[in-house]
Amino acid sequence: MRRVLAALSGLLVLGATGGSFYLNEQRPQRAGELALPGLAAPVAVRFDAQGVPHVRAQNEADLYRALGYLHAQERLFQMELLRRLARGELAEVLGAGLVDTDRLFRSLRLGERAAAMAAAEDKTAPAWQALQAYLAGINHYQASRALPLEFDLLGIRPRPFSAADSFAVIGYMAYSFAAALRSEPLLTHVRDRLGAGYLEIFGLAGAAGGPAPALAGADWRGLHALAQLADAAPGRGLSQFEGSNAWALSGARTASGKPLLAGDPHIRFSVPQVWYSAHLSAPGFELYGQHHALIPFALLGHNREFGWSLTMFQNDDLDLIAERVDPAHPGQVRYQGRWVDLENRREVIRVKDGADVELTLQRSPHGPIVNAALGELAGPTPIALRWVFHEAHNPILGAFHRLNRAASLAEARAAAAGIAAPGLNIVWASASGDIAWWAAGRLLERPAGAHAAFVLDGGSAQAAPPRYLPFAANPHEENPARGYVLSANQAPAGFAVPGYYNPDGRYRRLRERLDAPGVRWDVDNSQALQLDGGSDLAQRLLAPLLGELRAALHGEELALLEELAAWDGEHRLDSRPAVLFNQLLYQLAREAMADELGGDFFAALLGTRRVIPALVALAADPGSPWWDDRATPEREGRAQIAARAWRAGLAHLRGVLGADPAQWQWGRAHTLTFAHPLGRVAPLDRLLNVGEFAAPGSHEVPNNLAHKFGPAPWPVEYGPSIRRLVDFAAPQQGLASAPLGQSGVPFDDHYADQAQDYLAGAYRPMALDAEEIAAQARGVLWLRP
Template sequence: MKRRLLIGALGATSILIAAGVWYLHSKQPQRSGEQALAGLQAPVSVRYDERGVPHIQADSEADLYRALGYVHAQDRLFQMEMVRRLARGELAEVLGSALLPTDRLFRSLRIREQAARMVERADHQSPSWQALERYLDGVNAWQASHPRPVEFDLLGIAERPFTAEDTLSVAGYLAYSFAAAFRTEPALTYVRDRLGAEYLAIFDLDWQPDGAVPPTLAAQDWRSLEGLARLSRQALGEAGIAQFEGSNAWAVAGSHTRSGYPLLAGDPHIGFAVPSVWYEAELSAPGFNLHGHFQALNPFALLGHNRDFGWSLTMFQNDDVDLIAEKPHPTDPDQVWVDGRWQALRHTQQRIAVKGQAAVTLDLRRSPHGPIVNDVLGDAAGAAPIALWWAFLETENPILEAFYQVNRADSLDKMRVAAAQIHAPGLNLVWANARGDIGWWAAARLPVRPPGVNPTFILDGSSAQTDKLGFQPFSANPQQENPEAGYIVSANAQPAAAQPIPGYYNLPDRGRQLQRQLADPHMAWDVHNSQALQLQTATDYGPRTLAPLLGTLRQVAEGVEQRELVEQLAGWTGDYPLDSTSATLFTQFLYELAYAALHDELGDTWFDMLVSTRAIDAALPRLAADADSPWWASRGSAQATDRTAIVRLAWQRSLAHLGELYGSDPNGWQWGKAHTLTHRHPLGQQKPLNLLFDVGPFAAPGSHEVPNNLSAKLGPAPWPVNYGPSTRRLIDFADAGQALSINPVGQSGVPFDSHYADQAEDYVQGRYRRVRMGVIPAQSTLRLLPERR
């Protein structure tokens, strides 16, 4: 009897295993054989290389884009579904009520309404629009004819067609993810209005710019702004969707390269996730060829090259968002004082579906300045409506047409024309061609604000400081074409301009590190020494922040061992290799210094907000150098403090924290133990699904604002990396067929596929793979055929 039961149990187990294997196999991409695809006019060849990148050969652009949509969907349909739901405020329908705040935020941004307007005014007969429609036809054809992805089954996602409004909504999410104002403006306004003028010095900001009057905000309004800033920061992270943060790109003229032809390098810095943000594909049709990096639901490459030209992107970081505190009517909360009179707020209602619960009705209000964004907080919102002026909502922004042209821009003139059509988000396009040209264009519509208005702060809606006097012409934007220096570097720092351009720029350290070496007249650049430049893990930031504090650290260090640690920091070059212990100690000390100096004034929420902005990077070196800064005095403490006291506290806390985590021997505090990279899948947040879907952890070299910008939030160790190079590309136009690239995880977003994580180890180790172009040694070939009639 027991034997029969055992045999039965083994049989049942075998059946379950077989069913599981069959189930997972049914979800895998098809990369060989033949498949009918409705709408094709002729057969299309899709050859897959060893990385799983499709090389699509078609007889027409219509068939080319239809095939791209089809193969993109089979590798990334779940990513497409999640990113459109995020952009359109529809995540709670599949992830539950925990995502309601995120949905409310994205509904309040009015992205979906703007996408609808963009669809209405588009030229539906233009080649770019026709390409978009054919691409979406391919996406929808795959979805309609294949089993749903595993994630759809687990979450109960119902299939529905993808539309042009979805694609343009994703463009809005892209613009939002660049916009630092949602976090930075409330935090810096709080410092100005609640702490005082002297506290702004470390941010290099004026107390009251000429002609600007701060809005009057009550305590409830500040709590409302706390909630808005916190929600903005959490929105993307909780959805598991990659956020855009910064980038490196450079172009070197042939006079400075070993081959005598221009060289292009680029590595956009974006939040890590599974699948990775970029989908690679080579597209070939009569008169058109491009190896591109594509985003979900976009048929046009945002990064790309062929044998004639190529380009990369960095984030401009211009300030294209104003938060505006409206003055409400004393008795009617639906009226605000604008342009010298009371004006009514406009209302619209929307319903948000919630998984397992009744739908929620959202009342959205809009002032003459833009949508009211703090309404998303419900009863927690203050009396002052906070309006949003955003260039994405206020410009025509033909961004799809722009990138259709960028994908074909083989000359300086063509690239300039294409760049001028990018209004939001602000982007730097760094470009080169095989004929010897290099160029850079800061692409954005820059608003002209009244003199003296500083948009770093929340503006007063009842005053003229919120006016927009038009937009700067594109010809006045920062740009370079074939500069005499022979190279171009873009690394998110404030560009040189006749008048400073408001923005939330990265520090210049990373760009200076790149520029110092590219300016070396004795260096002949090629893809090999360019790899070393992309992978560098040092800048001056650490040593220049420490320099004014070393005397104090020597004073507060206790005993021989601590003094030795201080001297190691004094000799540290600002490098972050895996075996460095000084990198670990400095990073912990930097956080403890920030916390001990700033937290007592800011409290939990505002401190957390501030250290998540770029403003903190510039503030901490200034704070360290200013012994008289008011931040050194501890509020609420009976004991007076100064810089020495705060440095002593931060130093001792740093040693105690690292000792508790990694042992009492500082030789065990290696950077690679504390600084790790895990690529997280949206479902990995629900344990134990992380064991199935996440990739990592890996010990990670590099750090915040070094060329190999593997960045973690400023905080206590350990430091999980949250963004960094989303790809690394190197193209020498002597032979673009020998270009190099790497994907942080893998080409496929399908769990258990062989290309799901096959590049992850190479990526973190700093290895590259060759970019195949043209007739390639295919690993497999899929033939897409017209349907028989």
């Protein structure tokens, strides 16, 4: 970092003489002419008022080559950092502080799996040919134009991007969805160290599963470290998928008489924003899409005929397996009734300004051993990771190539069937009148006695390979009678699919609104629904506690409680009850559960999706063993712990927000700063980060601007990565709200030009019509052979 700051100081000195020239060289070119070798014909690019390129090519190969070039000129550093993250190569450019993250991703074997996926692709398929053209465009930009500021600051030496890099980034996306890494160690600890009675609030009463693995004290330390590492990676300034909302309404439910599509994937905020929007057209193909770094096909998109959005399915497609080690031969583990050797491979993590780190990666027949991720914190028992992403055939590249062209219900269904991992909900609508939802991903039928919520015993029958189910068994709906499909990361109704689903409050809130009789939906009331910051969580949590709290409190403590009791659940910027409730939510968890779990596993609990439903269940159960404080000789009950939590919460708020409760406003305590990966230290924070902004919304409300579960203040970590609305009566007038701006180039006009509008709930057009695009364009950029 000293080298970075020295380079930055030099740049600032240059600012008086040549700094502006240096920065102008790095800005995207949006008019004029550029040579792009490999094109068969010229490609015209018009940039609209938001900086979104509208690309017209004579064939699809040229279209994707141009997309790669354009994507790189605004997001090359994002591409570089994401491939390094997935491959476990961040410490090489960011230093020793990233060694733990690199260990994790080396242990996950994403680079190894990516190489295998690339090798298995059909090299004659249209998807592979498009990927090669896209990568060629990226690599030509990198070889011919000025490198990003961040490359100079970090001393990054450019190297060509490959198909394996693209598949590694897909692997990182799959890791983002793998909540089992965070939840299974915690729940296994609760079951095996506290007892089955403590599982009831997690909805796991009677779900002890098969034989518990024999784990030593050091193993529990290692499992906690794994949960914490998985929760912390990738760290500030890098995107990670968290959840989403999406719905599609049939024409019978809309004001226009045509289907309406709404979607807002929830992703950890970063600089630059995750999505690169582009409007692509060639003979026989047109799509306005949102593209992820190093993936040529839009993961969200629409045109005049159809469109779709995504949410996380959150099915459990990963098992942690505690291996049984042969005492006489520690390099062997039990597998299907016999002892087998662990495979070993040595790797080296290069560390900037530090000594290289060597690690031994191991693999059992169950999958990669993750102990190497933990360094000195690893326990003696090898923990294997069995994951659908590693094992199943996963033609996801071709699936999204087809989804980008899926104009009919049958074509969209067939595209969804090609996705094995990560699990995704695809919400799709067409101008012809169809709406549908498919849960995409390979579902598992585990052996009898194997409970997906817990670490499995590798020497028992519960660790036998699961059976893959056909796509026809996946949850889905096509043109349901109620007139809409809805996905908000909830457990799919009517289907027994193990998973780490979000609390159902957000889903219930959206469904309640969509079920309202007599409402004809349009883009205006759909905007209001996407921006809804309300929840009934406070009412559900407080209802069983209010009587006991009222009996225990008096004076200001009681007055503030009554204010909270009357709250409508809306997280407005001036709301004091929102502050009171979110502090109580954390404080109740701490007072009731930290003594049993200890500091390490309590911290792990806060990083899981199970904490909120567990607290609602706990509040409703006065006899739960969690209410007793193990640190005292007395036996406490719900009334004592709830009152203690309320008083401790008020004391904390006085300490961090001031003694006067009039100052306790949600907008002061709940803020959003868009963080650049290098924006952790001054003065880079002021130059590269964007914000701070007062932020509405909260976790598990439709406007899911979410913070880490904990005490005030609450910096927002993730939220809608883009909000999209398309009424297929006028798809050329689709609307979007993006959190930052199109460009990832610091100091560019479109680096953060949408941030304030995003926080205010403003939307901007996604233009499809040539006349509107031409009216906005500030010239044409021609890419020529």
